[in-house]
Amino acid sequence: MKNQDAIIFGIYPIKEALSSNVIFDKVYVQKGISSDKIDSLVKDLENKNVPLSYVPMEKLNRLTRGNHQGIIAQTSPVTFQTLEEVVEKVLASPKTPLFLILDQISDVRNFGAILRTAECTGVDAVIIQKTGGAPVTGDTVKTSAGAIFKIPICKVDHIKDAIFYLQGSGITTIAATEKTSINIYKTDFTGPLGIVMGSEGKGVSNSVLNLVDGKASLPLLGEINSLNVSVACGAFLYEVVRQRTS
Known part of the structure; x- marks a missing residue:
């Protein structure tokens, strides 16, 4: 700190x-x-x-x-926004919604790197839980390269409640997890979307996996069976960009 x-x-x-x-x-x-x-x-x-x-x-x-x-x-150097107000504003715009939900990301530098990528890929808001996740520190601000001040961040009591709210608003939720044989290149990311990224150690929690509309994985061709969460998040978000701009 x-x-x-x-x-x-x-x-x-x-x-x-x-x-x-x-x-x-x-x-x-x-x-x-x-x-x-x-x-x-x-x-x-x-x-x-x-x-x-x-x-x-x-x-x-x-x-x-x-x-x-x-x-x-x-x-906190930033003001957190209300999920309901952000979702309402996004749905009223002509842009296809894209939300990023972080399930207990604990490393401040990973958090900052994810915010930077989210801003670069047009994410409408990043949703985090009030407890258990990485705090917003000077390292977060630095790693985000200022993106933390440009993208709405919504703090919620429970990630599951946020997922229910997004689903009720017509937004499909997809979890990034190795617990599926369906990879991102066979997943439709063109509609209103909320992507869930899990923690560095445990990934997306089982309780959240049971709620989402779908799951997608990254193909891993080497001997190591996982990626850094900020790298994995970048791969997911840029696949969204590729599908929506091709």
Whole structure:
């Protein structure tokens, strides 16, 4: 977490930032800590739906050398948008919708690289979950080459709810997964589409795979059986571009 300007630590600074409507990406709270002031602040954060992560004190010590008092906030350089408003706007335009859903991508550089490719390929919005995914840090901004400020990012409580909403809006959802024999070159990407990319370690979760309309894989001809998620995402998105422009 090299972007020190994105960190606020200590009870009163975080409380002041919360009252000033600073956008929080995630707040780290020391495991087992309890006091009236901490408990009150945590309750206020929960009331504003700020994602909380309970971590050992050692992690907080690594994030800052200051007196963190058991709580550190990671602020966001971007404003997240509401999924419903973005979908409504996209459906009202003449462009064929293209959404990208990230199921627990955890590496900030992968996240940034994916945002860069998404912006270059005309993705209308990137959808992420409020908890469990990569925070928006200085590394994310740098790796995205500024794309993070040009493409809408929607945070949702649950990826599954976002998939249901897209499907109800007439958008087909397809998961990128090796758990299918159908590859991307035999998959129709020309209609309204939401592509789901999974986490670096586990891929798309089984609960999400059970909800999507289809699955597609990349042909792997070597001995290694997987690709970096940002590389795989690029291959999927540019196949969408190829089909829609050919």
